[in-house]
Amino acid sequence: MIKIAMVEDDIQLADLLTQYLKQFNIEVTNFEEPFLALSSLRIHKYDLLILDLTLPGMDGLDVCKEVVDKYNIPIIISSARSDITDKVTALQLGADDYLPKPYDPRELEVRIKTILRRYNQHNEDVKEDKKKLFKLDIEKREITKKGQYIKLTAAEYEVLSLLLKREGFVVTREEIFDNSDLLNHDYENSGSLAVIINRIRQKIEDNPKEPTHLQTIRGMGYKFLQ
Incomplete structure (x- = not known):
């Protein structure tokens, strides 16, 4: 089971994505407020984070920066903000992908699996390299x-x-x-x-x-x- 944390204050979209991804053995835990997501990341292990940028109480770019600084987890930005500056900034901060809204949930599912495949392979390579004398x-x-x-x-x-x-x-x-x-x-x-x-x-x-x-x-x- 792939476990994903999602920060999305659009409840209808969050429910739609949660139900869609469930059929691919992907369990989504959504947080409407970024502070709740950050608290959960300190306690629970997630495989990936899906992050909106327009959030109550804290800008998504600030959330992205904090997650990159503190946790080893891939991030997909899911945002309706179309400013190229936001996209460039998010990727420079360390986000792995940027998916502009609206999008087909099938595309999100493919991107999740593609990123996790690369991420897991990289971690295996790092572990293998550390073993070498x-x-x-x-x-x-x-x-x-x-x-x-x-x-x-x-x-x-x-x-x-x-x-x-x-x-x-x-x-x-x-x-x-x-x-x-x-x-x-x-x-x-x-x-x-x-x-x-x-x-x-x-x-x-x-x-x-x-x-x-x-x-x-x-x-x-x-x-x-x-």
């Missing part, structure tokens, strides 16, 4: 483990960054040479790539002799695992 910052040319900077030579950085980008896949020695500005095939002949791999393991592995992250796949190349 190693992170690559391409702009800074830095690699960290558990937030700690790993001191690498230029060649070590090139090799490890490539393996991180291809995490979970086997990267052949030829691919490493082809994607490196510092290494050439003389390294392959001299065995220096193996030396670089060993130096990286010394810096990132708990036990370099039994690596769990930078693995050698015999006859193929290397694989990086978090």
Whole structure:
């Protein structure tokens, strides 16, 4: 069940939307006054907020700003105010969508599901990223483990960054040479790539002799695992 908070002082519209969305497993709790909605947000968990702009006691843009500042919840503005400035301001404040009245309830249902799909995927990506021990910052040319900077030579950085980008896949020695500005095939002949791999393991592995992250796949190349 998708749970939605709606701030709408037009009772007929609120009832219409509530009944329509119910058939799509969307439960709407409407608040005629913004202060009641803000109080409820402090106590209850909602998946999304539908917000009118013309409200008693508090302008919808001020409500939008407060919700964005305090809560991690997507917002759809549902308003009859046609001034482009209101739309731009709402989106700049952090609203996810702006639906001008009047509109077909079917459009609202589609937008709700589209926003929640993107929002939930983003949250999953963030959670997954937080789980990772190693992170690559391409702009800074830095690699960290558990937030700690790993001191690498230029060649070590090139090799490890490539393996991180291809995490979970086997990267052949030829691919490493082809994607490196510092290494050439003389390294392959001299065995220096193996030396670089060993130096990286010394810096990132708990036990370099039994690596769990930078693995050698015999006859193929290397694989990086978090």
